Amino acid sequence: MKAAVINAFGDTDQIEIVDIPRPAPQPDEVLVRVRAAAVNPKDTFIRKGYLKKYTGSDFPMLSGFDFAGEVAEVGAEAEAPAVGTAVYGMLDGWEGKTCAEYMAVKAHQLAVMPAELSFEEAAALPLVCSTALQALRDQAGIKPGQTVCINGAAGGVGSAAVRIAKILGAEVTGIASAGNHDFLRDLGADHCVDYNVEDITASEHRFDIFFDVFGNQPFDHVKPILKPKGVWVSTVLQSHVFKSVEATKDSPGKKAQLVIVAAHRGDLDQIRAWVEAGQLKPVIHATYPLEGIRDAHAQQETKHTRGKLVIRID
Ligand SMILES: NC(=O)c1ccc[n+]([C@@H]2O[C@H](COP(=O)([O-])OP(=O)(O)OC[C@H]3O[C@@H](n4cnc5c(N)ncnc54)[C@H](OP(=O)(O)O)[C@@H]3O)[C@@H](O)[C@H]2O)c1
Structure with missing residues (x-):
């Protein structure tokens, strides 16, 4: 089968399309004929070796975490839709492998694909929507009527977060460059801020939730614009984030949280709905x-x- 592999840590020329054997699913796995995948910043960080302590250095490395395709085989112990069903999902952990014609995944990492979507459209959803949902619902405890600010609102996670925060009843401020403001309003953002013009942390705005998707607004900067019980959520695995999470874990007031997305069939079902x-x-x-x-x-x-980059696998 055709697959994208990374031959060594480095630039994009370290990625190559090769022919490798089709994987055989374990008893608790599902073999998927992948029709589309998506690229995430994580794929580029892995390729560059930034996440070496998590990925190890065994080359060649497969690549990709999002997928949409058809069930090709179901392991004896896997609870999964029947062979031929269109499914979508994301991988947990650090081992990418969805940019390939076939891949074997644990059954909880996939769900039935939304009706009416193409494989390309479905592959654009799982990782970013799961991240946005888990950040807003699980880390921040979002409630209807709350004020939510999303920094990096036009990207993959940010655009999903704007929509999901609106679905969950929040008043949403999106931070992006001015050229993306019409796009943010189309997604449902109530207010838009251009980071080139306004420093949100020096503003009069006050938020119940500040979701720092882009990763350049540390908790200490954002704290003054959080409401008394406000929550800041980060996506980035950086030491200032770990320190802020630790320092505020018993705080009755403002809190720092880190989202680490995990694959849950229940969340994929919610996204489909x-x-x-x-x-x-x-x-x-x-x-x-x-x-x-x-x-x-x-x-x-x-x-x-703006949004996602999709890989078609014919
Ligand atoms: N912890 C987790 O589980 C998890 C899960 C998913 C993603 N992540 C991380 O979350 C981060 C974002 O991921 P993503 O997929 O959303 O990335 P992305 O799609 O590449 O984000 C691109 C967006 O960032 C915006 N941007 C650029 N400079 C900015 C600035 N100075 N201030 C605010 N926004 C700016 C851009 O908007 P403009 O073009 O308007 O500038 C663009 O739309 C990455 O670091 C990723 O690794 C973590």
Whole structure:
């Protein structure tokens, strides 16, 4: 089967499309014929070796965490939809492998795909929507009527977070460059802030939740604009985040949290329900054939992608 592999830590030219044997599923796994995958910043960090302490250094390394495709085989102990069912999902952990014609996954990492979506559209949803949902619901305890600020609102996680915060009844402020403000309003943002013009942390705004998706607004900067019981949630595995989480863990007031996304079939089912109800839509910046994966990584590294980058696997 065709698969994208990383041959060594480095630039995009370390990614290559090769022929490798099709994996055989373990008894608790499902073999999926992947029709589309998506690229995330994590894929580029892994390729560059930034996450070496989690990934190890065994090459060649497969790549990719999001997928949509069809069930090709179900392991004897796996609870999964029947062979031929269209499914979508995301991988836990640090071992990517979805940019390949076939991959074997644990059954909890997939769910039935939203009806009416193409494989490309479905692959744009799992990791970013699960991250946004888990950050807002589980880490921040979002409630209807709360004020929520999303920093990095136009990207993959941010655009999902704007929609999901609106679905959950919040008043949403999105931070992005001015060229993305119409896009944010279309997603439902109530207010838009241009980070080139306004320093939100020096403003009169006050938030119940500040979701620092982009990762450049530390808790100590944001604390003054949090309401007394406000929650700051970060996506980045950096020491200042771990310190803030530890320092505020018993605080009755303002708290710092870190989201680490995990695959849950229940969340994928919730995302599907919102899509099928017309409340949530995939946002795709560009789609590439598997052979164009180097270009997709390069685009991801610009840090100015609007929504998702999808890989089509014919
Ligand atoms: N912990 C977890 O479980 C988890 C899960 C998913 C993602 N993440 C992390 O979350 C981060 C974001 O992921 P993503 O997929 O959303 O990335 P992304 O799609 O690459 O984000 C791109 C967006 O960042 C915005 N941006 C660029 N400079 C900015 C600035 N100075 N201030 C505010 N926004 C800015 C851009 O908007 P403009 O073009 O308007 O500038 C662009 O739309 C990454 O570090 C990723 O690794 C962590």
